[in-house]
Every structure is written in structure tokens, then in C-alpha cells.
Amino acid sequence: MVTYQLNINGLRREVxxxxxxxxxxxxxxDLKMTGTKFGCGIxxxxxxxxxxxxxxxxxxxxxxxxxGDRPIVTIEGIGQDSxxxxxxxxxxxxxxxxxxxxxxxxxxxxxxxLKHTPKPGDQNIEESMGGNLCRCGTYPRIRExxxxxxxxxxxxxx
Amino acid sequence: xxxxxxxxxxxNRRGFLRxxxxxxxxxxxxxxxxxxxxxxxxxxxxxxAATQAKVYPPDAFVNxxxxxxxxxxxxxxxxxxxxxxxxxxxxxxxxDADWANVIANLAPAADVYKDPMLGIQMVGGSGSIxxxxxxxRELGAKTRAMLIAxxxxxxxxxxxxxxxxxxxxxxxxxxxxxxxxxxxxxxQKPVPANVSLKDPKEFRFIxxxxxxxxxxxxxxxxxxxxxxxxxxxxxxAVVAHPPVFGARVKSIADHEARRIEGVRDVFEIxxxxxxxxxxxxxxxxxxxxxxxxxxxxxxxxGVERADSAELWTRYKQLGLTPGNVAASKGxxxxxxxxxASNRIVAEYEFPYxxxxxxxxxxxxxxxxxxxxxxxxxxxxxxFDHMAVAEVLGLKPEQVTFHTEMAGGGFGRRAxxxxxxxxxxxxxxxxxxxxxxxxxxxxxxxxxxxxYRPMHFHRVELAVGPNGLPVAWRHVIxxxxxxxxxxxxxxxxxNGVDQTATEGTADTNYNIPNFHVSVHHPTxxxxxxxxxxxxxxxxxxxxxxxxxxxxxxxxIDPIAYRRKLLKPEAKKLLRTLDxxxxxxASWRNNLPKGHALGVSCxxxxxxxxxxxxxxxxxxxxxxxxxxxxxxxxxxxxxPLTIESQFQAGIGxxxxxxxxxxxxxxxxxxxxxxxxxxYVPPYIVDAPVAVDVHIVPSTEAPxxxxxxxxxxxxxxxxxxxxxxxxxxxxxxxxxxx
Numbered sequence: 062m063v064t065y066q067l068n069i070n071g072l073r074r075e076v077x078x079x080x081x082x083x084x085x086x087x088x089x090x091d092l093k094m095t096g097t098k099f100g101c102g103i104x105x106x107x108x109x110x111x112x113x114x115x116x117x118x119x120x121x122x123x124x125x126x127x128x129g130d131r132p133i134v135t136i137e138g139i140g141q142d143s144x145x146x147x148x149x150x151x152x153x154x155x156x157x158x159x160x161x162x163x164x165x166x167x168x169x170x171x172x173x174x175l176k177h178t179p180k181p182g183d184q185n186i187e188e189s190m191g192g193n194l195c196r197c198g199t200y201p202r203i204r205e206x207x208x209x210x211x212x213x214x215x216x217x218x219x
Numbered sequence: 220x221x222x223x224x225x226x227x228x229x230x231n232r233r234g235f236l237r238x239x240x241x242x243x244x245x246x247x248x249x250x251x252x253x254x255x256x257x258x259x260x261x262x263x264x265x266x267x268a269a270t271q272a273k274v275y276p277p278d279a280f281v282n283x284x285x286x287x288x289x290x291x292x293x294x295x296x297x298x299x300x301x302x303x304x305x306x307x308x309x310x311x312x313x314x315d316a317d318w319a320n321v322i323a324n325l326a327p328a329a330d331v332y333k334d335p336m337l338g339i340q341m342v343g344g345s346g347s348i349x350x351x352x353x354x355x356r357e358l359g360a361k362t363r364a365m366l367i368a369x370x371x372x373x374x375x376x377x378x379x380x381x382x383x384x385x386x387x388x389x390x391x392x393x394x395x396x397x398x399x400x401x402x403x404x405x406x407q408k409p410v411p412a413n414v415s416l417k418d419p420k421e422f423r424f425i426x427x428x429x430x431x432x433x434x435x436x437x438x439x440x441x442x443x444x445x446x447x448x449x450x451x452x453x454x455x456a457v458v459a460h461p462p463v464f465g466a467r468v469k470s471i472a473d474h475e476a477r478r479i480e481g482v483r484d485v486f487e488i489x490x491x492x493x494x495x496x497x498x499x500x501x502x503x504x505x506x507x508x509x510x511x512x513x514x515x516x517x518x519x520x521g522v523e524r525a526d527s528a529e530l531w532t533r534y535k536q537l538g539l540t541p542g543n544v545a546a547s548k549g550x551x552x553x554x555x556x557x558x559a560s561n562r563i564v565a566e567y568e569f570p571y572x573x574x575x576x577x578x579x580x581x582x583x584x585x586x587x588x589x590x591x592x593x594x595x596x597x598x599x600x601x602f603d604h605m606a607v608a609e610v611l612g613l614k615p616e617q618v619t620f621h622t623e624m625a626g627g628g629f630g631r632r633a634x635x636x637x638x639x640x641x642x643x644x645x646x647x648x649x650x651x652x653x654x655x656x657x658x659x660x661x662x663x664x665x666x667x668x669x670y671r672p673m674h675f676h677r678v679e680l681a682v683g684p685n686g687l688p689v690a691w692r693h694v695i696x697x698x699x700x701x702x703x704x705x706x707x708x709x710x711x712x713n714g715v716d717q718t719a720t721e722g723t724a725d726t727n728y729n730i731p732n733f734h735v736s737v738h739h740p741t742x743x744x745x746x747x748x749x750x751x752x753x754x755x756x757x758x759x760x761x762x763x764x765x766x767x768x769x770x771x772x773x774i775d776p777i778a779y780r781r782k783l784l785k786p787e788a789k790k791l792l793r794t795l796d797x798x799x800x801x802x803a804s805w806r807n808n809l810p811k812g813h814a815l816g817v818s819c820x821x822x823x824x825x826x827x828x829x830x831x832x833x834x835x836x837x838x839x840x841x842x843x844x845x846x847x848x849x850x851x852x853x854x855x856x857p858l859t860i861e862s863q864f865q866a867g868i869g870x871x872x873x874x875x876x877x878x879x880x881x882x883x884x885x886x887x888x889x890x891x892x893x894x895x896y897v898p899p900y901i902v903d904a905p906v907a908v909d910v911h912i913v914p915s916t917e918a919p920x921x922x923x924x925x926x927x928x929x930x931x932x933x934x935x936x937x938x939x940x941x942x943x944x945x946x947x948x949x950x951x952x953x954x
Contacts, residue, residue, distance in 0.1 A: 062480065079480065079504065086504045090455075095447035096440015098626070099503075100577050101661040105893035108577060136440035152438045156430045156858055159866055160299030161437030162444060162577040162626025187902045194893065196577045196627045197299045198869025200904035202862065 065125055069094070070138025080126035085109045087125050088135060096136035096165050100194065107193035110166035111135045117173035117189075136165035144214060145172045151210035159197035167193050171207050180211055279331045280358050281310065283402040287386065289314070290322045294332035294351065295342045296598050297325060297433070298576070298625035298632065300923045301859035302347045304432045306355050308856060309348075312424040313359030313417060316398070317386035323432050328600035328620035340600040343633055343748070345823035345921020348855055352919050353416075360414040362405075369404035370396060419853070419916055428858035433624070445596040445623035446581045450654040453583065454483060456646045457506045457658055458495045459513055463886035464668055464743050465492040465522045472514035479512065481505035488645040491638035492745070493522070497646045503658055523743035524886025527673070530742065531568065534675035534696040538566070542694055542736035543714030546724035549732035554690035557681035565678045565764060568948045569697075569756040570880035571670035572749055572873065573896055578626025579664055580639045584647035585654035590617045591647070592654075595640060596625025598633035606637030610644035629750040629870065634669060635704040665896050666888040670881050671749030672698040674719070674756045678764060686772025687783055690732040693760075695719055698746045699739040714739070718748065722757030722928065727788035727821055728765065744883065750870060751927035754822040758928030759874075759935075759949075762818040766936040767945060776817035776936070777828075790826030790850040791819050793913045797848035798828040801911045805844065806830055813843065816937025820928045824920040826850040826913075829868070829929040831905070833937035838954055840875065840934050842905040847929075850913035851920045860922050861910040867926025869904040875931050876903065879950040905930075 064077045069092070076091045083102075088094045088111070097120055100108030104119035111120045114131035139145030148171050151157075158164050167190065174181055174189035181189070186207055195203070282290040291310050297303035307323045310316075326332045333340045336350040363383060370388040371378045373396070380391040386398045419426070436442035461467070473485040473496075481501040488497045496515055500506035554562065582595040584607060591611050597603045597620075604620040611618070625632055643657035659667065674697035683689040699716035701707045710717065715737055717724070724735045749755060769779035777799050784791055798819075806815055812834050819828040832844040847864045854860055873879050878897035882889045890896040935946040938954060946954075 081508070082504045086502065089447075090502045090504075093449060094440070095443065095449075098444075098577070099446065099579065101893045102507075103661075103892050103894060106577070106661075140439055149438045153430070153434045156434060156862060158299075158431065158434055158437040159301070159862060160577060160625065160627040161433065161442060164437050165440050168438060183906060190901045192900070194577065194898060194900055195866075196575060196629070196870065196898060198866035198872075198899065198904055199862070200869055200899075200901045201865045201906070201908045203901065204906070 063126070065128065067128060068130070068132040070134055070141070076125070078125055080124060082125050084111070084113075084120040084123045084125055084128060084133070088120065094135055094137055098162055098165055100163065100166075105192070105194070106163070107166040107170060108163050110169040110193065112169060112173060117170050136169060139169060139172055142172070144175050147210045147213045148172050148175065148206070151206040151213065155202050155206040155209060157199055157202040157206050159199055163193060163195045167195065167203055171203070171210070174207065175211055175214065179214060181207060281314075281362050283362075283398050285399050285402070287397060287399045288320050288322050289316050289386075289398070290324055292326040292332070293323050294326050294334070294340065295347050296596060296600075296622055296625055296628070296632065298342075298596065298598070298628040300342070300347070300863065301431060301856065302342070304429065305348055305856050305859060306351055307432065308424045308429055309352060309355035310359035312422055313356045314363045315383040315385065315423070316359075318424060318429070320386060321432070325622040325624065327622055328604040333601065339602070341633065342598045345825070345923045345925065347921070348919045349824070349921055352855070356416050357414060360416055361411055364411045364414050365405040365408040366398055366401050368408040369401045373401070373404065425855055426853070426857070429856050430858065442624060444578050444626050445583070445594060446578055446626070446658065448583050448594050448623065448656060450583060450585065450594075453654045453656055454499050454501060454650065455503045455506050455658060456497050456499045456643075456655050457503070457510050457660065458488065458497050458642055458663070459510050459515055460490065460495045460663060460667060461493050461517050463517070463519055463522050463524055464745060466517040466519050467494045468496060469516040469518040471496055475512040476509035479505050479509045482509045484649070485509070485513070486649060488642060491636045491641060495642070497642070499646065499650065499655060507660065522886070525742050525744045525883045526885055527570070527882040530673065531675070533740065534673070535566070537696045537738045537740065538675050538677035538694045540694070542696070542738035544734075544736050545695075545715045545717075545720040546733060546735040548734070549690075551692065551732070551734045553732035554679055554681045554692055557690060562679065562681045563764070563767070565945075565947060567676040567756070567760050569674040569759070569874070570882060570949060571673045571744065572755075572879065573665050573670055573881050574629040574631035574749055575661070575664060575893070575896065575898060576625070576627030576629055576631055579661055580631070580659040581657060582640050582643035583654060583656040584643045586611050586644070586647040586651055588651065589613070590619070592619045592621070593640065594621045594623050596623045596628070596632055597640070598628050598630075599635065599637070602635050603637045603640040606640050607644045610641050611648055630748040630752070631669065634747060635706070661892045665881070665890050665892055668745035669747040670744065671755060672700065672719070672746040676756065676760045678760065680764065682768060682771070686768065686774060688728075688730050688768060691730045691734065693723060693735045695723065695735065695737040696740065697737075698742050698744070700746050700748055700752070702739065703745070718753045720757065721753040722820065722822060723761055726761060727785055727791055728761070728783045729785045743886070751822055751924035754820065754924070754928040755874060758818070758820040758822070759932045762820060762929070762932035763935055763945065763947070766817065766932070766939070770939070776815070780817070780819055788821065788826075790913075791821050791828065793850050794826045794828035794848040795819055797911050797913055798830055798846060801848060801909065802830040802846040805832060812941075814937040814940035816933040816935070816940070818929045818933040818936060822925050822928055825922060825925040827925050827929050829933045831930070831933045831937055833934055833941070835938070835941060835954060839877070839903070840938055840951075840954065842934060843907070845905040845908045845930070845933075847908060847910045847926070848913065849910065849922070849925070850915060851922050851925070852915050852917040853919045854912045854915070855919050857912055860912060863922040864910045864926045865908040867923070868908060868930035869899055871927035871930035872899045872903060872934070874949050875934060875951045877950060877952050
């Protein structure tokens, strides 16, 4: 067991865990932040996506020992960010979710996309969202919500 | 605390309604609609017994709280389909509630929450709205009538002079009171035996595009699914399942596993088939690590090792002989008299499919000796509740069963053998006093069975001079889903499991000589309903063959279908008309390299027609656009219907994915996770889907499953126009 200091959603958190433990399970079980989801454990579905040092990252395969001092942002904290808030609002406005289980990861990937590419086309969306699985199949509305959030951000409405 | 007033009113009221009152908590109304059970009790034991048969929770359906919030219990699992919004919407409309004050809650397992038509607490067959439409409206109307009666007393007037609006009761002399203010008085009013329901033109919420109640909580990480549950002192368990279904543990070497910090116990447990090894730890990660360190020797004695290649050989052989008769019309030999040039023989292969809902399967159980508590995202609460009680040696009333929000299901959480809950209960039994959350990893899920059965279809058909089919002989081969369930004896008729033939045997096409038969081989692979069940393969066969005939006859695919449909297939005919109109702007103006694909199919009493614009990109079908027309009777929430269809067709594309198959070799499933079994990602899904609803005042029918059957045939029908090939073997590994 090793003690780690983490910066999560702007707050300093301390955990003592086995160094091999993936960030996902530290968030979910040690810090009780269950908004980040377990879907596959092999970085194939994107349900566990968080921002690590500003980069959309699959937390199910990143051992806690590899985090270092990079800040972590999760679904619980993304609303503090103006782009994050715009994306969450667009998701609600477009009634995107169905079962909702993948949507934390979808939103985290969408925020990363819009921060990098404020006006994404369909191809940008397919590339950036390409690893986020939604079994309900809400993809057409995800596309719409990303475009709608992009327009809101451009208007400065976020 | 809630004090139950066990009223002494007339039989109807006593039989079906129960009211209770709590000074601090407002009005509770619960409506007991288990008609079947009530009738049986009445018949056997007389009227007195009916009221004493069961005690239901007093807050069974509606609770008008002093703070004005109206908590509505939802008698079904929410796992994306939107019932947690739609059922409260029905009730709130008749209640004239303020929608902003409505809170929905998933009800626990209890008799009062059984499906009023089916007598089981469950979600299935796209029946939630169809079966509970009247139930929830009546609940709302009766609650409103009691509020009005209370106001009439208070204001010394009569009910007919009182009106309601958005949670407020208004009297003739401009008096007004909120529902919350009147709740306590209303609770003491008799529950009306009969109420009149609104005329559709008075609806305030029904028929409007109402957003989901759980939308925000599913976007900010705050909504708790079953897997997110955290009970004090809880342990986490994973189970090592046998590599071949039904194998048993011969020996366990757990020395390495037990050395992992946080591991608490390793022990053998019974499974639905065979045995497995449970690992219990403080948290998930050590449990999973420890499982990978187990060295288990398995006993395969007497265990059949299913093998896909061998099964195909066996199925194809069976397909050459007639099976049990599922449909028989006209002359079975008519086809033999038609010249070979007017005949088509088509063989289709459909693999096993896993459901892979995004939230892995899980159940939490705490066993305290004389009682237990269970938390599960269950589609079949009645079965799962009883299964846990049985494993723990308790009566169901000693087991509290909470329904947890579930991350998808598509049929996977509707298992009559309750294997996940049984595993969890077996582990909890050993841990006695300590709650345990059983987690199935994705590997457990992909390899764990309960698949859509693999199927082989062989069709011989003949066309007449007008290009329409005149004779059709169809043999289906596939395991029976129902055979292994308690529904089997009741629902399998003449050796035909209708869940294997639905969509073919009951086709809406008018074919004069039409014969369908089915073989149900027994295979050591657990099978299960997969969203839209038999329609997944039957619609594919019917709609691709019909499409082949439209091309052959050089008739427009919409016109051809309309011509061939029986006149009584009104829903499909209406959807085809609407589809023709709604897709007119693009259907005949496609860019080069794009093609149109059309299909239509009725399932679960909902008619659906579909047109897609498809090209080939990176050797895969790209669906640029899909236009859907749907007739599901009265559209309760058009926004949900639109969403279900937009997304549900994406789910339906699972069976066209290049790696969209579960295969077995020597008894072992060859796929492990989303790397080997790959469902559709955003790039594979339709880019845009427009959904058009046929205006209707007919009884509402389902929308959960009906999107699925139409999409894969429509897409391959378009591919056939692009490549000239017919696609009859799934998954679609090559185009």
C-alpha cells in the first residue's frame, strides 16, 4: 500500500492503495466518486473517461502509480468548467440519455473535443467520440448535442 | 409513521384499493390491480379473504407530500426505455399535477407492483405502457377525485363545482387550496370505485414532448446505478465461472489469491449450471486480481462442449427436413409445381449474440439470518426476489428487494433462473451479516451465456407472374428460449416456441401457400431474449427476401410491400404511406455511390417502416440517414418514442458488425470483451435519424423493441443495390 496525493476537480485528495489499482477504482471505491463508470476494464468502451492533465483518458487502465501530479477532472467536476457546463446543458436540453450509464464518459470525451476543436464537423465527432460505446445507441442525439453545445459556446452562452 | 386504515367499504373498493393516511407525510393512495390473484382469492376464499390476502405498502403508488412534491412509484425497472418518466406522466395528467413537482421512484419487489396483465413484476415484450396505460391514469384520476371530495367538504359545496389545475383545487367562490394542503383530508375520503378518464383533447402531458425526469442526474454523475451502490461494511465479490457451461470445480489452489491484500475469502458456490469459485475482498480490484491468481481444476464429466462449426453442420442438416408446424396455409406442395426459374432457395445463418448492457451485471445482498435485503437492477423482480429467498432459506416476505436503476439490459436482466441473484445470495449466505456486492466483469458477461440463440433459416419460395410470392416453405432451426423457463409449458404449443418464429409465422404479407416449421435442438449454451427476440432474425429473413423480390419484379420497394401486405395490416400500411411521404425529399435523389434500403416490420403490435441512405466507407456500410415511420397507437411521449427509434436502430445494427458474433470452440466462448465482440460505435451508427409518428387514438403499444428488427434488413437491402450481392450470413464480415 502506498499513499498518493491527488488533485481531483481542484481538490487535494489523499489515498492509500495498492500501486497497481487503476484510477477508476480509486475514484469509485476509495473516494466514492461513482460518476465515472466501469464498463469493460480494457479501455474499449470509454465509460470510465476522465480528464488527466487535460487529456481525455480511460481511467480503467491507468494505475494510480502513473498519475503523478497531473490534475484529474471527473464528471462530478466538469460542470465547473464553462465548456463542461455547456455540454451538460446541451445533453439535458437534447434529452440525449437513455440508460445513461455511458454518458459520463461521452460527456467527458465531448468536452475534450470541444476544448480542442470548438466547431467540430461530423468527422471530428466520429474521431473523438469513436471509442465511447453506447449500447442504447444514442449516437444521433450525441452528435446533435455536441453541435448545439458548440453553438452555445460560440455565442458565449455557456 | 404511516398508519394503514384498513377500510370496511364495499367489495370492489376493498378488493382493489387501499388508502392510508399519515399526518406528517400526506396522502397515500395505492391501487391493487393484481386482478388475476384477486379473482382467485375471491373465488376460493370469499370476499373477506381478498382484503386480508396481502398487506401492501401504503405508499404504493402516490404520495402527496406536505412540501407539495408528488412521489410516484414506478412498477417497473428503468433501464433507458423511459418508463420512469412515462408512467408518472400518465398519472400526473389525470391527477392534474404540476409536472415540476413530480418525483419518480423505482418500486421495490411487491405483489402490488406486478404487471396488471401478466401477474409478474417485470419489464418485457414492450408492454410497460400498453399494460399500465389505464392503471396509471386511473390512479391519477382517483387521487384527484379524493382531493376534490375533500375540497368540497371544506368549502361546503359539491364536487361538480370544483376544478383542478396544476396541483391546485379551485372552488366556486374563488377558494383555492394546493393538493398538499388537502392531502390529509383527502386521505380520509373513500376511494371512488369508478372514475371517468380524460378525453384525449384534455390531456396536458400525454402526447407532449416531455423530457426525461432522470436526464440531469445522468449527466452530472449523481445518479446511482446498482453497481454504484455502497452499503456500510460492504464487501465485493467476483466469481470464477467454468470455461464450459455446466462444468464443476474439481480442485482450487488459492494460495496466491489469498495473499493479495484485501482478499477475505475464497470458496466454491453452486451456479445455475455447474459450480464456480467466489472471491470476496474489501474492494473490486483485489477481488479481480485474486481471481486471476486462482488455479482451478474443472470437472467436465457429462458436459457437452458446444462448437459453432459443428452446430452449423447439424442445423443445416436439420433445415432440410420439415420441423414442428408453426404456420400452414394453402398447399405445402404448391411450390414443387413451379418452374425452377421462378423459385429461390435461400439459407440464412445468425450467430449467438450477447446483450452486453453498458452496466455490467451485479447484485448486492445482505443476509441477516432471519431476513435479507437485496439491491438489483432487475427486469424480473418477481423471479429474482423468490430466487434469493429460496437460496437463503427465507420466505419472500423476509426479503426486501430494492429495484436499482440499471445501465441497459436489452433482455439480459430478465432471466427466469435468476443466476446472478442466486450467485450473490450464495455468497451472502456464507458472509452472514456482511453485505456483499457481486460484480460480473465484462468478461463474465461476454462469456457467460444467455445469448440470443443462433439460428438457421432455409426458405424455398416461388413467385407468380406479377412478381409476388405465391408459395413459401420455410424451416427455422434454433434453440427454444422458453423451454428452459417456467413459461415453457404454457407457451410452447405443438413443439413450437413462438419466440423463434415470431415475425415469420405471423407475417403480415399475404402469401397464398405459406408454410413455416421449426426445429428446436438442445444445445449446452444458455439462451435468452435479446431485444425484439425472434424478430431479430425473422424480420431479417422476411425483409431481405421480400426486397429481393421487389428488385426482381422491378417494382418500387414501398409500393411492392404495400401491394403484398394483408389489408388488415393497417399499422404497417399507414407507416408505409407516412414513410413514402417523409422520405420523398431524399429517397430518389441519392448521391452517387449511395443506395436506398427499405424495410417494414410489425412487432409487439407496433408497425414500423424504415428507409436508409447507405454507402460503403472503409469496406463497411455507412448509414447517412434513416427515416422511420412508426404506428404505436396513441403516442404517450413523442420525445421518448423518437429517442427509442433513433437509438434502437443503432442497437439493431449490432448484428451487422464485423465482430458481432459469439462463437464457441470446443465448448469455450471465443470472445472475451469488447475487443472480440464489438457492438456499434458512433461511426457505425446512423448519422441522422428522423422519426415520424402516425397520428392515432388507438391504444398505445410498445416502442422498446420495435425499432430493432427493421434496421439490419434495410441496410443490407441498400448494400445489395450497391454490390449486387445478397447478404444472408451474419455477422457481416465482408461486403
